[in-house]
Amino acid sequence: MDVILDITSTGIDRSHVLRRRAILDAHPEVRDLFVRDIRTFWITFGIFVGQCLIAAWMGHLGMHYWWATLILAYCVGAFANHAMFVIIHDSIHNAVFASPFLNKLNAILADLPNAFPTAMGFRCYHVKHHSHLSAYDYDADVPSDWEANLVGNVWWRKALWLFFFPVMQLTRIYRLKGTVPIWGPWTYANFAIIGVFDFLVWHFLGGNALFYLFASFWFSVGLHPLGARWIQEHYAAWPAQGTFDYYGPLNTVALNIGYHNEHHDFQEIPWALLPKVRAIAPEYYDNLHFHKSWLKLFSDFIFDPRYSLHSRTANTAQ
Numbered sequence: 001m002d003v004i005l006d007i008t009s010t011g012i013d014r015s016h017v018l019r020r021r022a023i024l025d026a027h028p029e030v031r032d033l034f035v036r037d038i039r040t041f042w043i044t045f046g047i048f049v050g051q052c053l054i055a056a057w058m059g060h061l062g063m064h065y066w067w068a069t070l071i072l073a074y075c076v077g078a079f080a081n082h083a084m085f086v087i088i089h090d091s092i093h094n095a096v097f098a099s100p101f102l103n104k105l106n107a108i109l110a111d112l113p114n115a116f117p118t119a120m121g122f123r124c125y126h127v128k129h130h131s132h133l134s135a136y137d138y139d140a141d142v143p144s145d146w147e148a149n150l151v152g153n154v155w156w157r158k159a160l161w162l163f164f165f166p167v168m169q170l171t172r173i174y175r176l177k178g179t180v181p182i183w184g185p186w187t188y189a190n191f192a193i194i195g196v197f198d199f200l201v202w203h204f205l206g207g208n209a210l211f212y213l214f215a216s217f218w219f220s221v222g223l224h225p226l227g228a229r230w231i232q233e234h235y236a237a238w239p240a241q242g243t244f245d246y247y248g249p250l251n252t253v254a255l256n257i258g259y260h261n262e263h264h265d266f267q268e269i270p271w272a273l274l275p276k277v278r279a280i281a282p283e284y285y286d287n288l289h290f291h292k293s294w295l296k297l298f299s300d301f302i303f304d305p306r307y308s309l310h311s312r313t314a315n316t317a318q
Contacts, residue, residue, distance in 0.1 A: 128178065
């Protein structure tokens with residue numbers, strides 16, 4: 001039996017709140033999934049070591065091999081850094097350790113291969129993304145009006161927008177109301193630790209090593225099939241639905257970030273257990289539209305004129 005939740009009567013998408021309540025009433029055993037998964041720390045450590053080893057190799061080769069660095073960053077590093085973003089995400093939700101302090105440290109560890117401080121800034125606005133989903137004045141995931149109007153549905157502008165996606169996200173922060181101030185002790189610590197790490201990489205491993213890490217970060221959130229993840233989550237491919245899942249093979253290396261409805265319904269559940277939510281309560285998810293391929297969505301978003309930044313559902317409700 002499919003269960004359909006009304007998300008239109010209030011003018012704001014409350015489907016996650018309603019579905020959470022309904023699932024917990026029907027399947028209270030879902031609460032057993034409200035745990036911390038320390039295995040995520042070991043994955044963090046493993047990816048960190050792996051990225052450092054590749055960076056050291058690139059540093060040894062030198063800047064003459066910048067082209068090989070870009071290829072490796074696109075084909076390997078982007079996947080590693082994207083997984084680290086998922087780990088930062090889980091750490092911000094305190095799904096790794098019981099201690100919030102240790103979760104913040106794990107987020108910063110996962111941030112090191114980015115060569116640019118993102119973890120604590122993400123922490124400042126991500127809670128509002130959940131509590132004010134798609135609200136223009138509160139959700140940094142919603143493109144600014146000037147941004148959407150500038151890009152439109154022109155393919156090369158959409159491609160450039162994806163390429164500069166990290167910059168685009170930064171421009172939205174100052175539009176928001178009621179967010180935690182981005183500058184604070186943990187943000188300063190994030191910047192300082194990344195700064196020291198970058199200096200050590202450059203000094204001991206060479207400029208090409210740092211270039212590899214930064215390129216891995218840039219590709220992991222931009223003009224890359226993994227970048228379709230940002231489109232998949234809340235850009236409406238079908239009407240009357242505000243959040244979309246991706247059920248495809250890349251979830252294996254992307255740490256199940258494609259299970260986005262399940263995550264919004266149950267923020268306490270770590271990434272490894274999100275598929276179990278759908279397995280326990282399929283009647284609440286089988287009726288929802290979902291994507292099967294990030295590569296296809298990546299191509300569709302860029303080249304299909306029906307897709308634009310205005311496809312991102314937004315509202316002015318508070």
